Amino acid sequence: MAAPARRLCHIAFHVPPGQTLARDLQRLFGFQPMAVREANGWRQLALRSGDAVFLVNEGSGSREPLYSLDPCHAMPSATNLCFDVADAGGSARALQVRGCCVLVPPVSVRDAEGAVTYTVVSSPVGNLSLTLLERANYRGHFLPGFQPLSSKIGPGWISHVDHLTLACTRGSSPALMRWFHDCLGFYHLPLSPGEVPDLGFEVTAASGRGGLRLTALQSSAGSAIPTLLLAESLPGAAKSQDQVEQFLAHHRGPGLQHVGLYTPNIMEATEKVTLAGGQFLTPPEAYYQLPDKERQILAAGHEPSQLAQQGILLDGSKGQFLLQIFTKSLFAEDTFFLELIQRQGATGFGQGNIQALWQSVKEQAARSKEA
Structure with missing residues (x-):
């Protein structure tokens, strides 16, 4: 295998401004906001229930949102699966050898809690891309670049x-x-x-x-x-x-x-x-x-x-x-x-x-x- 995935980090969505997905996840399904980032025309909100994390990318900025990319898809949809891997750079190279398109070359992002490296590659399933994330030494609440909204996420309906x-x-x-x-x-x-x-x-x-x-x-x-x-x-x-x-x-x-x-x-x-x-x-x-x-x-x-x-x-x-x-x-x-x-x-x-x-x-x- 080229890039063995170890765990699912989050599922990302791309929606237009004003779409109610983030509010619905909170109001209807008990997800709680855990971190947010607002930059370059994007509002990225991470929500969590148990170990399930959804990242809602709202907007359409001039630059790609962190840890994902703008698929320019005609419909709001789930657009990205983020997997934890041991070596993001090595995974990108190995997948490229197998013919995968590396949409975002390996990028390192750092804050006071440590650093992560990620890359985004294409998948063979429509507009669905894959983010491969290396974060073994990161100690923060979510990911670098995001402001934490809550350090304690209470029990929800979803595990x-x-x-x-x-x-x-x-x-x-x-x-x-x-x-x-x-x-x-x-x-x-x-x-x-x-x-x-x-x-x-x-x-x-x-x-x-x-x-x-x-x-x-x-x-x-x-x-x-x-x-x-x-x-x-x-x-x-x-x-x-x-x-x-x-x-x-x-x-x-x-x-x-x-x-x-x-x-x-x-x-x-x-x-x-x-x-x-x-x-x-x-x-x-x-x-x-x-x-x-x-x-x-x-x-x-x-x-x-x-x-x-x-x-x-x-x-x-x-x-x-x-x-x-x-x-x-x-x-x-x-x-x-x-x-x-x-x-x-x-x-x-x-x-x-x-x-x-x-x-x-x-x-x-x-x-x-x-x-």
């Missing part, structure tokens, strides 16, 4: 980033999997017994036409990096019925479709988000009447009526379950959403719930047209 889902063009998953393996050290994580890496895990649509291919990638042992999930459409689906194709159309290309945020108590977190004004996708009414769904929910130690009232999905078997719920898009352009997830021993991604999400997206699109 860490569970997974990152990349929406990809049809047929691209095998090449992307090899790129993340060769360049960053990710490995195939089977979602079903005997799964072939290049084929992934296929979920067919209820109509029998089309479906999704999911390919999960995990980092090497000892690192603290969320699972990457590659999602692409199978042939035959109508675009109005496929959330990946909808994302590609609205986002105008591949990118980070959603972030799965882990919460130790999904019912409490869902209630707080709802009370704060957050909106979730509503599961189809038939979901909780599926054969054996009530038995499955009871086996996991939950009340079917409570999950139905809150719209929380549950998947799993043999004593291993996960609960999940999906927000509506955080952008009017429908280019990014969040997932809340709680695991009870399960390591998958709710493959059995994908049909429900599919139907929810379809019904929401139909309601939008009627409105």
